[in-house]
Amino acid sequence: MPTLGAIADDFTGATDLATMLVARGHRTVVTVGPDALSDGPGAAAVRDADAVVVALKSRTAPVEEAVGRSLAALRALRESGCRRFYFKYCSTFDSTPHGNIGPVADALLAELGERRTVVVPSFPATGRTVHEGRLFVHGEPLEESPMRHHPLTPMRDSHVGRLLTPQTAHPVRLVGLDTVRQGCEALREALDAPELANALVVVDAVSDEDLVTVCAATAQLTLVTGAAGLALGLSGPHAEAARATPASRPGDPxxxxxxxxxxxxxxxxxxxxxxxxxxxxxxxxxxxxxxxxxxxxxxxxxxxxxxxxxxxxxxxxxxxxxxxxxxxxxxxxxxxxxxxxxxxxxxxxxxxxxxxxxxxxxxxxxxxxxxxxxxxxxxxxxxxxxxxxxxxxxxxxxxxxxxxxxxxxxxxxxxxxxxxxxxxxxx
Structure with a gap:
């Protein structure tokens, strides 16, 4: 039975995260939408999994639709046995001034009865890092990267807090790299500070080691949010989970x-x-x-x-x-x-x-x-x-x-x- 449930706001992000989870020892299945968790042949695969990622097409959907789909996915994951949750969005924080990252995070927190979570878009393996609250793509600030020309979600500010604040009812706070580099206990203590009790907390990370620290320091949180890189610290019950055998043969069209x-x-x-x-x-x-x-x-x-x-x-x-x-x-x-x-x-x-x-x-x-x-x-x-x-x-x-x-x-x-x-x- 799965214990970790993830909600991805697009299909490429779902397989991205699932790949990381498999490498970290989680038997993982991706379902397209929440219905596949309980209906049809996919239900058996879900029961045998350690982690389930629900793939949605909600990144650029209207806010109410994105929130509704995400809540439906959360409820289906809870019914399947999941007790810890991961809201996966793109490492370039693709969104509009109104959402959908903030509204979905708010809705998931409310549904779970939780007050705070972390915001961690870093994924150093693909060149995405956050330092002093600013998101960089291969060393360029987000607004100077090719993402500024994205046809659906042009990103013209690299400051994650400024991007997120108009989208959420929660205060947005930052925990910097200096605290992350002090280690897991120091970071957990910083995140547990009373002034962050109701916040969405942007956490700096510029290396894989930083992400492992962030993951360990947030083990007590019911919900985390971020790119696939945050899964680097989510060790599963297996050394490495088995991968699916190909459906095709060499030479197939x-x-x-x-x-x-x-x-x-x-x-x-x-x-x-x-x-x-x-x-x-x-x-x-x-x-x-x-x-x-x-x-x-x-x-x-x-x-x-x-x-x-x-x-x-x-x-x-x-x-x-x-x-x-x-x-x-x-x-x-x-x-x-x-x-x-x-x-x-x-x-x-x-x-x-x-x-x-x-x-x-x-x-x-x-x-x-x-x-x-x-x-x-x-x-x-x-x-x-x-x-x-x-x-x-x-x-x-x-x-x-x-x-x-x-x-x-x-x-x-x-x-x-x-x-x-x-x-x-x-x-």
């Missing part, structure tokens, strides 16, 4: 579906275009004839499987930021929405056509693809890069059950060659 506009993914797309068959989405064609344009993309991938076996084709949306800035006609969907719908439709058609390995780039795109494929559970397999892993996905689409290997890559994660090299880690 695969595809890369990339909807991300991040600078990291754009570089990955540029590299892959030099090595893989590739096709860029035509937003104008999608507006004119969505069904026909998707059919053309699917046909391109299927031909590529025949003509260049062993080279998973790339279907991508963005080469530069202007690709998603095309003005929609009155009442028409935004370019980003069309991209998500098109790549999700491609995924279901390609699985029906034999795809057994799919690498998806972008949090919103990953959510759309997982939803379209009717995925209920994800079992963590071989890691690809920090924050990115293969997972065995069990789902049902168009009346047919399917099992595929699925990698959900946050737009900012992975090295330049990930689209060409990720396949080698599958057995």
């Amino acid at each position: 695969g595809v890369v579906l990339s909807g991300s506009a991040s600078s990291a993914t754009r570089a990955q797309v540029a590299h892959a275009r030099a090595h893989l068959p590739h096709r860029k989405l035509d937003v104008a064609a999608l507006r004119a004839d969505f069904t026909g344009a998707v059919a053309g993309l699917v046909d391109f991938v299927r031909r590529s499987w025949q003509d260049e076996p062993g080279k998973p084709p790339l279907v991508h949306a963005v080469e530069d930021l202007g690709d998603l800035e095309q003005t929609a006609p009155d009442g028409g969907p935004a370019a980003s929405e069309l991209v998500e719908r098109a790549l999700a439709a491609c995924a279901t058609a390609l699985v029906a056509a034999g795809a057994r390995r799919i690498l998806v780039a972008g949090g919103e795109t990953s959510g759309a693809v997982v939803t379209a494929l009717g995925v209920r559970t994800l079992s963590i397999g071989s890691p690809i890069a920090p924050g990115v892993t293969w997972a065995r996905a069990e789902g049902r689409a168009h009346g047919q059950d399917h099992t595929v290997d699925l990698a959900l890559k946050s737009g900012n994660f992975g090295d330049t060659a990930i689209f060409t090299e990720a396949w080698s880690v599958l057995a």
Whole structure:
């Protein structure tokens, strides 16, 4: 029976956290939404797990919807036996001026009858650190990093406290690196101070060792919040939990579906275009004839499987930021929405056509693809890069059950060659 329950505000974040938990010795299952905890074949996997991560698509949802989904996930986790909880958000603290990190944290605390928690977005393995309350991305302040251009959640302030204060009814406080470096007992004493009793406490961390200290010092808290890096200190009951066996075999058809506009993914797309068959989405064609344009993309991938076996084709949306800035006609969907719908439709058609390995780039795109494929559970397999892993996905689409290997890559994660090299880690 699981004792640790996590709520992730997007699908890439869910597999990111689950990968960390598996490495720390937790038998971990990811469920898509809370219903899979009690219904269908995923329920058995939940009962056998030490930790469960509920994947939501709530990061950019309206505040009330994000809060409602998160509370439903919390209640389902409690009913499954979980007694400690982890609210997982992105290490770049992706949010709007109104949420959803603060409102969800407030709601989870109230539901649990708790008054305070920590806020720890640091993930040094992916270049995210917090010092003096400011969030840095590979050494750059958040507002100077490529995140300032994010099409949905542009981040233009690196001060976590300033970002969080308008979102929460709790006071926001900071515990600095000097206290963290004094060790677990000193940090726990600082966190237990009366003036922090009702606060959301931003905690500095710039190294893995800092995160281990923070995790040990917060063991008494029912709820912690942060990026996946905080799980570094959450040791499980096993030396390392077993990983899922691949659903595919070497040589099985695969595809890369990339909807991300991040600078990291754009570089990955540029590299892959030099090595893989590739096709860029035509937003104008999608507006004119969505069904026909998707059919053309699917046909391109299927031909590529025949003509260049062993080279998973790339279907991508963005080469530069202007690709998603095309003005929609009155009442028409935004370019980003069309991209998500098109790549999700491609995924279901390609699985029906034999795809057994799919690498998806972008949090919103990953959510759309997982939803379209009717995925209920994800079992963590071989890691690809920090924050990115293969997972065995069990789902049902168009009346047919399917099992595929699925990698959900946050737009900012992975090295330049990930689209060409990720396949080698599958057995």
